[in-house]
Amino acid sequence: MSGEPEHSTSGNQVEVFRGGKAFFSKLFERIDAAEKYIHIQVYILGHDQTGNQLLDHLFQAAARGVRVYLMLDAYGTSWVGKSQLIEWKKKGIHVKLFSRHFRFKRFFIGRRQHGKIVVIDSEWMSVGGLNFADRYNGVEGHPPWLDAACWVRGPAAAQLNRLAAVYWSGKDKQFLRNQHGIAGTKDGIRVWILSNDWLRKRQEIKKAYFDAIGSAKQDILIVAAYFFPSRKLLRLLLDKAKEGVKVRLVFSAHSDVPLIKPSMEYFYSGLQREGIEIWEWKESVLHAKVAFVDQRWVTLGSYNLNQLSDVGGLEVNIAFEDEQMVGDLYSYFLEEIYPKTQLVRKSSGAIVRRFERLVAFLLIRLALKILFFTNRHPH
Secondary structure: OOOOHHHEEEEEEEEEEOOOHHHHHHHHHHHHOOOOEEEEEEOOEOOOHHHHHHHHHHHHHHHOOOEEEEEEEOOOOOOOOHHHHHHHHHOOEEEEEEOOOEEEOOEEEOOEEOOOEEEEOOOEEEEEOOOEOHHHHOOOOOOOOEOOEEEEEOOHHHHHHHHHHOOOOHHHHHHHHOOOOOOOOOOOEEEEEEEEEHHHOEEHHHHHHHHHHHOOOOEEEEEOOOOOOOHHHHHHHHHHHHOOOEEEEEEEOOOOOOOHHHHHHOOHHHHHHOOOEEEEEOOOOEOOOEEEEOOOEEEEEOOOOOHHHHHHEEEEEEEEOOHHHHHHHHHHHHHHHHHHEEEOOOOOOOHHHHHHHHHHHHHHHHHHHHHHHHOOOOO
């Protein structure tokens, strides 16, 4: 990644969150402290307690003169209609639904706004896998989905703001692009902001995954919510395991998307034959998208290891190569997350179960192609 300086900034301060109330408390705190502008793009804004809390904080910010930009995905946040847009605009919010580009009756071609980003005053930014809804926050005694996001203070915030401004137009786009960032600190770290958008010929996250995994010498740890890799990525992981690299995959024991779990299990036996360990998180739904390579490189964000994130959605990830920070985060995963997972033992399974997995795999492969046109997307 050192050969791509245009994607990086130095001197940033970074704090990583597992999600849940700690993340949302920090989000509301920083919205309340905003002085000039707030720029949010997210796939799902919940029609629930967390979503309403966010809106209340944004309305209050707009009332004190802060410019608020809120972009939601039209499918992911389908409860928002014309009446809500009119009401929110009256309260001072610049709001936009990211919609399909081409439509003929019930046939659609386009992309989904699947990224989850926040930029405040070109000083603070957040990138992660969390949507802004109760299930990511944890309310009424329900544990939040396992996820990851980070807050960054530094010049990376202005860079992300400029990259995300392209999805606005007119004066809104001009205003966002004209915002200047803050200087980095001497003890800060280098941050890469990576995006995927097939229409703009960006495949930065996909390329970063392949480059990092391809260069692995010791170990690879991938935490994935919706694992349905391309043949090329699957082959790369298998080859690395054959070379002696320790490869560990952490998935969810429960999925919020029908057929995803058995379709992921279809890959298990082939991966395990090459010595790849598969672990499952059982305490809640796992929604995180995180990868570590050799305890020197980490990426996290909205990008899933499947075709939809490659060509069907706008995705944003963040990556670091700082040895101290990556090592600390890696240790956190091993100490706090790993003990709450269970190793999946090698098993060929009953014939019926193996057949169910094959059917699920074929259906998901077909669905990924169809869903690209209908624009439906995992969270």
